[in-house]
Amino acid sequence: MKRGKGSDANPAKDPAPSRLERQSIKLRLFDVVIIALALAAFSASALVIYGGPAPSSLVISTDGEDWIYPLNEDRVVQVQGKLGLVTIAIEGGRARFLDSPCQNKLCIGAAPIGVTGDWSACLPSGVFIRVEGDVDEHDEFDAIVR
Amino acid sequence: MSMMNSTRSYAEGRARLASFLAALAFFLSAVEYMLPRPVPFMRLGLANLPILLAVDLLPFGSYITLVFVKVLGMSILSGSLFSYVALFSLAGSLASALVMRGLRFVATERRVSYVGLCVAGALASNLAQVALARVFVFGASARYMLPAFLGLGLISGLVLGAFAELFALNSAWLRQAKEDARG
Numbered sequence: 148m149k150r151g152k153g154s155d156a157n158p159a160k161d162p163a164p165s166r167l168e169r170q171s172i173k174l175r176l177f178d179v180v181i182i183a184l185a186l187a188a189f190s191a192s193a194l195v196i197y198g199g200p201a202p203s204s205l206v207i208s209t210d211g212e213d214w215i216y217p218l219n220e221d222r223v224v225q226v227q228g229k230l231g232l233v234t235i236a237i238e239g240g241r242a243r244f245l246d247s248p249c250q251n252k253l254c255i256g257a258a259p260i261g262v263t264g265d266w267s268a269c270l271p272s273g274v275f276i277r278v279e280g281d282v283d284e285h286d287e288f289d290a291i292v293r
Numbered sequence: 294m295s296m297m298n299s300t301r302s303y304a305e306g307r308a309r310l311a312s313f314l315a316a317l318a319f320f321l322s323a324v325e326y327m328l329p330r331p332v333p334f335m336r337l338g339l340a341n342l343p344i345l346l347a348v349d350l351l352p353f354g355s356y357i358t359l360v361f362v363k364v365l366g367m368s369i370l371s372g373s374l375f376s377y378v379a380l381f382s383l384a385g386s387l388a389s390a391l392v393m394r395g396l397r398f399v400a401t402e403r404r405v406s407y408v409g410l411c412v413a414g415a416l417a418s419n420l421a422q423v424a425l426a427r428v429f430v431f432g433a434s435a436r437y438m439l440p441a442f443l444g445l446g447l448i449s450g451l452v453l454g455a456f457a458e459l460f461a462l463n464s465a466w467l468r469q470a471k472e473d474a475r476g
Contacts, residue, residue: 170462172455177400178409185416185447193440208434250372256329266437268426270378275431 197264200280205242207235208275218242218261218278228272235276247272303473310470311355314343318363322370337449338415340367344390345411345457346467348397350474360390377429381422388421389414407461411454412447419446 174182207214209226216224216237223245224235231248241261244254247269254269266277321340328337340363347356364383368374373382393414396405419442427435461467 170459172406172408172458172462174408175404175406177396177405178412181405181409181413182447182451185412185443185450188416189440189443189447192443196437196440206434208431211432213434250376264437264440266434266441268431268438270381270426270430271376273430275434275437277434277437 197262199263202240202261202263202265202278203281204279205235205237206277206279208277209233209273215279226274228269228274230272233269233272233274235274242276242278243267244269244274244276247274303476306473307351307355311347311351311359314347314351315359315362315366317343318359319366319370322363322367325367326370338418338453341386341389341411341414341418342453342457344386345393345407345414345453348393348410349402350470353394356390356394357387360386381425384425385418385422389418392417406454407457408451408454411457412450415446415450415453416443419443 202218205216205218207216207224207226209228214224214226216222218237218240221238222236224237225232226235227233228247233244233248234246236243236245238259241259243259244257244267247254249269249271251271254267254272254274257267260267260276260278263278263280266275268275318340321342325336325339328339344356344359344363347359351359361383364379364386365374367382368379371378373379393410396410396413400409423435423438423442426438427433431438
């Protein structure tokens with residue numbers, strides 16, 4: 148029925164294939180290049196970030212300071228964010244935002260983190276939490292980079 | 294048909310097209326706001342569809358205006374308009390829009406489809422936001438955001454780009470709008 152309508156409306160100009168005919172996407176040169184570059188960038192960054200040792204601690208970054216807590220001890224931590232106190236819970240080897248004075252509460256809705264390289268953040272509060280493997284090794288790494 | 298149009302009605306048609314795309318961006322922002330997010334402040338980018346289509350339809354000035362309107366609409370809907378979070382949205386959208394437009398400038402439709410444009414745009418947006426987060430908010434920790442932002446940018450870019458490409462293959466409206474834009 149749709150086909151009939153279309154050809155009535157535009158008989159001369161529209162010899163376009165019928166809607167029932169399946170048109171498939173043809174990737175072009177730049178498409179392939181862009182997708183390949185994106186895959187390469189993703190794989191490289193994932194290897195570097197997630198390739199670390201087993202998860203052992205939670206790093207809470209706020210206002211240029213890092214606070215490090217062991218992941219295997221349950222506790223509730225409060226840190227000062229840009230908007231006020233932010234509450235973070237460590238429970239059963241995983242960490243999550245419990246409370247934050249931000250408006251959208253996206254951080255509280257986010258999934259808990261528990262794997263090396265995992266992170267979560269509250270953007271309005273400027274608080275970033277991440278799971279880290281062996282902390283001593285990381286400090287060495289940082290020292291070398293600096 | 295385009296021969297018969299006077300300059301004035303052509304300009305009117307273009308203004309109507311620009312407003313239509315802006316309205317579409319508002320609507321899709323609202324849809325986007327309802328969707329759950331895999332990680333905080335990470336979006337699917339539905340509201341970028343009108344901008345993706347506008348790459349071939351609007352002159353540069355209107356194109357950039359559309360980006361600002363989209364960011365405004367999105368920030369109003371999410372309530373972040375007067376917070377610095379809106380800057381992330383603006384930086385991401387502008388980076389994505391400029392990369393898509395620039396890519397189209399160097400590669401015609403024969404060389405790059407909406408899939409490539411959209412993936413490049415999504416990555417530009419995400420990288421701009423990670424860069425901004427690194428400089429202004431989280432510092433060096435921001436690098437941990439890279440795998441998620443690159444991976445999800447690739448996936449959302451592929452999904453939206455494929456959708457746009459399928460739409461383009463089947464839309465008589467878009468074909469006509471493209472012809473009109475070429476003048």
